[in-house]
Amino acid sequence: MTGTVKLSDQQYAIMQVLWDNGSASAKQVQIELADEGWAHTTIGTVLSRLEKKDILASETVGRERKYRPLIQEGDVKRSMVSNLVSALFKGxxxxxxxxxxxxxxxxxxxxxxxxxxxxxxx
Amino acid sequence: MTGTVKLSDQQYAIMQVLWDNGSASAKQVQIELADEGWAHTTIGTVLSRLEKKDILASETVGRERKYRPLIQEGDVKRSMVSNLVSALFKGxxxxxxxxxxxxxxxxxxxxxxxxxxxxxxx
DNA sequence: TGACATCTACTACATATGTAGTAGAGTTAT
DNA sequence: ATAACTCTACTACATATGTAGTAGATGTCA
Structure with a gap:
């Protein structure tokens, strides 16, 4: 069971970068989401928190710390859409x-x- | 502009009762949402907070305090669906x-x- | 190698939310 | 009237999130 995953918009945006790239460094995330104007430390904090919740894992590869999703985008989508349908449209x-x-x-x-x-x- | 409204599942469920009934007392909400098993004080707290955020208004009618939605269900749905589509499906x-x-x-x-x-x- | 640049970990703080107890005001039944 | 009941306001506390600064570790360039 994947359980119910629910991510905030910010968390989803960050995970999106990981999903799109398979895995990514904080730097990469920061660059791809430059539009959002988040401090790099903010990205770092969000990444750590997601790791603590086992939504992603990180490992040091060479001199880079790579963040890798532990859940599939499809699962999260399914879970979040399903949640919305339940809450707003009586399922x-x-x-x-x-x-x-x-x-x-x-x-x-x-x-x-x-x-x-x-x-x-x- | 209605602005962007985003309600938690719990908040939405409570607003739903108000929308369905035009307005409702805390008691009514409590009864209709008995399944959820929320303490009546919990419902009261959520109602107060929604009032503080101008999402609903309350007035004492006779001996009853009635809570009345200040925003339309359709607007909230539109806003929340649109938000989900932006976040999960690139708009x-x-x-x-x-x-x-x-x-x-x-x-x-x-x-x-x-x-x-x-x-x-x- | 020493000054500088990077990057992550840790700390910090405000707001939102989930949850509910307690107190106090008002209502009612005996 | 007085005890019992009901209901809202206030208080409380834990977790989640948004946001970012600071410090310490490590890498790099002159």
Whole structure:
């Protein structure tokens, strides 16, 4: 069981860098997330905390300390989306879909496109 | 601007009772959320905090203190879904839709049903 | 090798949240 | 009226998070 993982936006953004790269140094994270304007020490703190919670592991490779995710992005997504659906849509994903349509986040064509993709992949 | 509202699961559950009823007393909330097993004082604390943040208002009506939401459920949903899509799906709602399909949360028939509904409503 | 640059670990502090006890005001039943 | 009950306000405390400074370890360049 992967259990329920829930990350803050900040934590997710940082994990995203690790996922995208397989693993990364604090420096790399800092560079890729430069837009956010977080102090490098802030990134370091968040990384340590995630390590303490076994969400990632770190090891020194040569002179670099590499941070490596211990959980899969897909698992976290599943867990977080599922959590949102439970909390906001009474556990009914179709209501989320309906919401997306109603808010114009997606439209009928998107539905159709994805339906077509499914047919093809099958 | 409604700004960005983000509620914890617990806060959302409590607001949900207010939204469903227009407004409600702490007692009512407590009863409707009995399953959660929260102490009534816990509900009270959460209600006060939400009031302090102008997410709800309270007024004494007769001998009852009624709590009334100051923000709409739709706005909170929009805001929270949008936040999730930004954080997890690079802001692309279609990716969320794809995720739901991939995880089997919804299937092709759901897509079709909703598409039909849209046609009808139009 | 000594001054400087890097990087991580540790410390610090404010806010948010989960959780609930206690006190005090008001209500009610006998 | 007085004891019992109800309800909210206040207090309390632990954990999580956002944010970042400082110190100490290590690496690098002149």
């Amino acid at each position: 009914d994903s179709k209501q989320l879909l309906a919401h997306l349509l109603k808010e114009g986040e997606i439209d009928k064509n998107d539905l159709k496109d994805i339906g077509d993709l499914l047919d093809k992949d099958k | 692309d709602s279609k990716q969320l839709l794809a995720h739901l399909l991939k995880e089997g949360e919804i299937d092709k028939n759901d897509l079709k049903d909703i598409g039909d509904l849209l046609d009808k409503d139009k």
